[in-house]
Amino acid sequence: MVSVVSEVRVGLLGAGNIGTVHLQSTRGIDGARVVAAADVVAANRTRAENQGVPRTYEDYTDLLAEEDVDAAIVALPPFLHAEAAVAAAEAGCHVFVEKPFARTVEEGRRMLDAAEENDVSVGVDHTIRYQPEVRKLKQLYDEGRIGDVPLASIARINNGPFSAPPAREPVSGWMLDPDATGGGALMDLGVHLFDVLEHFFGELTVEYAHVDSSMDLPYEDSALVVVSTEAGTQATVSAGFFQWETPPEITGYFRLEGVADTLRSEDYLPKQFTAYAAKSALENVSKRARGQEPAYFKPTYYYQAHYHALKDFLDAVGAGEEPPVNGAAGLRMVEHVQTAYEMAEGTAAARDAGADVEVTDD
Amino acid sequence: MTERPATPRLVGRRADVSGPGLSGAVTDLVADCAPDLDEALVVPDCHYPFHPSTGMVTNPDVVEALVEALAASADVTLALPDSEWVQNAPSMLGYEDVADRTGADTLALGEAETVERVVRTDDERHTVTVPAPLDERPVVAVPTLRADPDLAAAMVTVAEAATGSRATTDVVAASAVVDPDFVLLDGTYTYTGAPHRARFLVAGTDAPAVDRAVAPVAGLKPKQVPYLRPFGVGREAIEGLHAEDLAAELPHETTDPNGGEMPEIMGTGFRLYAKVTGDLVPPQFTGGSDD
Structure with missing residues (x-):
């Protein structure tokens, strides 16, 4: 299906915040190079040019038509993922898509169909599994250090499209349009959490879901989902858009209740991010003095995950292999979200009707 | 406009954050302190869809109680300012539901006709453009008490509604043009570097006097608030509340003006x-x- 290439020429479709993370990440990946970027925002094109991108375009379709690229990174808002990914696949590009992979299952299937028809690979930027503390938990879990895990809980809560005080940045209209985003906190953050659970425990089944909003928002700002897994672990998934966040301090956790002990992701986070950043920077200075590559993005802590996710994808593309987090995985996470939405809607409707709500497999 | 007393009177009450304990306190303050109004344009702080429990915006339950209290004798319109940051911020805060429940009309200030006014302060001339209804109709301001980190109370709420700005010159100019007939400061929740369920209300008929009186609650002397200087920095007492006692209850944390960036x-x-x-x-x- 996929051939080996000596250098992966990358087209960046979307050069905003996350697009810049991918652009920077590509600079640290041997055998890959961003040859062109597209963005409707002139300032973003200028920023990309300032970072060494040879050519920029306002319209990504022009980039795909003009440039000879092997892979495209789709770092556009969710409402453009399907359109851009299909266009990239039809142009013969392997495609790395930001999360959520698609707004709907139907969109996701269309993207995978286009990839199959054009014999290209699809990857998804599911990053939490790449965070250092989650990698450490995976290592310990895989080593059997806590035995079987009957229960787990995972959460990610932030301020969604809004700012912590004081108000200081306009919120783009599309961020508050569920037709553009595909949903609220569960779609935006829950896909990551489902991906981590599947990475640890195998196939997931959504057993219960409830979503709510603490204000009159057009989508949920809190979601609670219960899943069962192939490994027999039952897990709760909590996603929220309601809490002020001031990075690098973020709210998120993963907790595995094993028969021998408990693993908590917080135990493997830096105790103080400032001290961690300074220490990591000094380590990279030392590496440089010894002629070694730096540990990319290490002082930033969380951006390391984006780097490794993209590197895995581009390495796989370069080697002619299937990406480790592929489009099928991205689609499954969207399916879980959609199932949860349908289940939550049914639960809410039943409760509104005065029912004593119980969800079973029957 | 109604005639103002020479010495501004400020009245405070402890209050619940919702329910009868809130509506009773609001009704008492309106009866005690509000002038007789045939109509009222009620202006809350809804500059951003922060959750009301943070004190960063007016608690809509306070606004609802106030609209109901005023509606006993006045035609009440809920004036909903545009947010500089987010479309439909008042809607996200639930003001459409407040209007539905109370039967009050709503007025989108961003869609209203505007008037231009020139304000002279210390020989400086400043032109402001404000929605005409704020210039022409009796205004009732319902600010929250926030220090994020600068003080924002009655005058900032009025200025943000009138001009979309909280720059000192705009606050001063807007306050000279839009002079609320009544202010009900919502201290059910406050933000002084951190949220607090402070459970108080302050009513008055003079916006600068309200702001001078509550500045110490936020840990500030009136003279530390630049927009107050042209209006005087002396301070009136609040009947029924002691500002320093309230201040001692509140957190006074440092707010990063960059929000952590x-x-x-x-x-x-x-x-x-x-x-x-x-x-x-x-x-x-x-x-x-x-x-």
Whole structure:
């Protein structure tokens, strides 16, 4: 299906915040190079040019038509993922898509169909599994250090499209349009959490879901989902858009209740991010003095995950292999979200009707 | 406009954050302190869809109780300002539901006709353009008490509604043009570097007097609030509440005006580090938009 290439020429479709993370990440990946970027925002094109991108375009379709690229990174808002990914696949590009992979299952299937028809690979930027503390938990879990895990809980809560005080940045209209985003906190953050659970425990089944909003928002700002897994672990998934966040301090956790002990992701986070950043920077200075590559993005802590996710994808593309987090995985996470939405809607409707709500497999 | 007393009177009450304990306190304050009004344009602080429990915006339950109290004798319109930051912020805060429940009309200030006024302060002339209804109709301001980190109370709520700005010159000019007939400061929740369920209300007929009186609650002397200077920085007492006692109950934490974002000097330092080591530069240090 996929051939080996000596250098992966990358087209960046979307050069905003996350697009810049991918652009920077590509600079640290041997055998890959961003040859062109597209963005409707002139300032973003200028920023990309300032970072060494040879050519920029306002319209990504022009980039795909003009440039000879092997892979495209789709770092556009969710409402453009399907359109851009299909266009990239039809142009013969392997495609790395930001999360959520698609707004709907139907969109996701269309993207995978286009990839199959054009014999290209699809990857998804599911990053939490790449965070250092989650990698450490995976290592310990895989080593059997806590035995079987009957229960787990995972959460990610932030301020969604809004700012912590004081108000200081306009919120783009599309961020508050569920037709553009595909949903609220569960779609935006829950896909990551489902991906981590599947990475640890195998196939997931959504057993219960409830979503709510603490204000009159057009989508949920809190979601609670219960899943069962192939490994027999039952897990709760909590996603929220309601809490002020001031990075690098973020709210998120993963907790595995094993028969021998408990693993908590917080135990493997830096105790103080400032001290961690300074220490990591000094380590990279030392590496440089010894002629070694730096540990990319290490002082930033969380951006390391984006780097490794993209590197895995581009390495796989370069080697002619299937990406480790592929489009099928991205689609499954969207399916879980959609199932949860349908289940939550049914639960809410039943409760509104005065029912004593119980969800079973029957 | 109604005639104002020579000495502004300020009355405070402890109050629940919702329910009868709130509506009773609001009704008492309106009966005790509000002038007789045939109509009222009620202006809350809804500058951003922060959750009301944070004190960063007016608690809509206070507004609802106030609308109901005023509606006993006045035609009440709920004036909903545009947010500089987010479309439909008042809707997200639940003001459409408040209007439905109370039967009050709503007025989108951003869609109203405007008038231009020139204000002279210390020989400086400043032109402001404000929605005509704020200039022409009796205004009732319902600010929250927030220090994020600068004080924002009655005058900032009026200025943000009138001009979309909280710059000192705009607050001064807007306050000279739009002079509320009644202010009900919502202290059910406050923000003084951190949220607090403070459970108080302050009513008055003079916006600068209300702001001078509550500045100490936020840990500030009136003379530390630039927009108050042209209106005087002496302070009136609040009947029924002691500002220093309230201040002692509240947190007084430092608010980062950048909301935790790194200052530019950090970006310069990081870019230099990246140049030396070959490390990558995160987007917050490279410039550009977030879209």
